[in-house]
Amino acid sequence: MSFDNLKKIYQFSENSHKKDYWKDMFEPSEKEWFSHPAASIKNSDAFPACDFYLFHSRYYIDIELPGIDLNQLSIHLNNNQLRIEGYYQTIIPDCAYLSKERQNKHFIKNIKIPAYVKEKEINKKYENGILQLSFPCKEMRKEGM
DSSP, rough: OOHHHHHHHHHHHHHTTTTHHHHHHHHHHHHHHHGGGGGGGEEESOSEEEEEEEEEEEEEEEOOOTTTOGGGGGEEEETTEEEEEEOOOOOOOOOOSSSOOOEEEEEEEEEOOOOTOOOOEEEEEEEEEEEEEEOOOGGGGTTOO
């Protein structure tokens, strides 16, 4: 066994009993969490497409939802999982289609967001088929909240 491997084992044994050692391993800081934002988005399909970004000390999620009735859209936050669920319907009743390329589909989009975010802090705006969700960065929050 090399000296470097022995050194790593020793460092692990010296630090593994410390309280923050395991917390840092399983609960990354906000900076570490946001360094891989694509890994935070999980869905069973590519629809709906979304962008997740940081701008002026707020996180933004832009979700393409053309033709979606927002009253039939479900947005819930459970722990640090933001779940967006709905149904995309393109069928026009009593219509004889000559071509039908758009699909009807149920969709679910799960997005992992920082654990400190509360549902009441999420702002929602729908414009031109884009649903925009935004919430503050940790640095924006006031102490004691």
